[in-house]
Amino acid sequence: MARLQKWRPTRQLWRTSLAVCALAGVLAVLAGCGEETAGPAGAGSPAEPVMPATTGESVRSVEENQLLVNGDVTCDQDVSSDEAKDTVERVGGLQQPTWSVRFAESTAAGVVVLVAGDLEDAEPRLFDDYQVAAIVGLAEDQSRAEDFKAVREAVREICG
Numbered sequence: 001m002a003r004l005q006k007w008r009p010t011r012q013l014w015r016t017s018l019a020v021c022a023l024a025g026v027l028a029v030l031a032g033c034g035e036e037t038a039g040p041a042g043a044g045s046p047a048e049p050v051m052p053a054t055t056g057e058s059v060r061s062v063e064e065n066q067l068l069v070n071g072d073v074t075c076d077q078d079v080s081s082d083e084a085k086d087t088v089e090r091v092g093g094l095q096q097p098t099w100s101v102r103f104a105e106s107t108a109a110g111v112v113v114l115v116a117g118d119l120e121d122a123e124p125r126l127f128d129d130y131q132v133a134a135i136v137g138l139a140e141d142q143s144r145a146e147d148f149k150a151v152r153e154a155v156r157e158i159c160g
Contacts, residue, residue, distance in 0.1 A: 066119055066137040067154055070110075070127045073134065075159035079106045087111045091130050096122070102138055103147040109158045112151050114138045134158060 078084065084106035091113055094101040099117030110133025115122050119137050126132045136154045138147070 067157060068119060068123055068127075068135040069158060070131070070133050070135075073109050073158055075108045075155075077106070077108055077110045077133070079108060081106075084111055087130055087132065091126065091132060096125070098122075101126075102142070103144075103151070104132075105148075105151050107133075107151065107155045109133045109155050112136065112154050114142075114147055114150055 088104045088106055088111055091101050091111070092104045096117075099115050099119070099122040101113050101122075102116050103114040105112055111130075112134045113126060113132050114136045115126070116138045119135060122135060126135055134154055136150050138150065142150070
């Protein structure tokens with residue numbers, strides 16, 4: 001007859017504790033990686049005084065406000081088309097060594113993307129491969145509310 005073994009929770013307890021510690025360590029490393037990425041970018045850029053939002057926009061460089069338009073854009077695009085949704089999904093969060101897409105939105109002018117980094121390097125990829133309508137240059141530290149405002153301003157400039 002088979003012999004029954006006693007269940008010993010102490011043997012299993014150390015394995016569970018080890019797994020919990022390993023998981024906590026992995027999460028701490030992942031959280032630390034996000035902080036390290038944000039840290040050097042802020043540390044490498046020149047220090048800027050903290051200003052209210054109304055005056056902060058005036059200190060942006062020309063490249064951050066730069067608007068690149070993909071040929072002749074018409075302002076009668078269907079903002080809810082499957083093609084527009086697909087493009088927004090494909091380019092949203094796209095990252096390259098010299099640039100990254102911070103925000104993408106389907107508008108009456110087509111898909112407008114907000115790019116941080118080298119716009120000249122981003123232009124051929126976004127215009128030729130993804131057929132976006134416009135690229136707007138951004139500051140790395142721009143807020144989400146400013147992202148929406150930048151899209152509205154770009155569409156207003158394109159469509160009049």
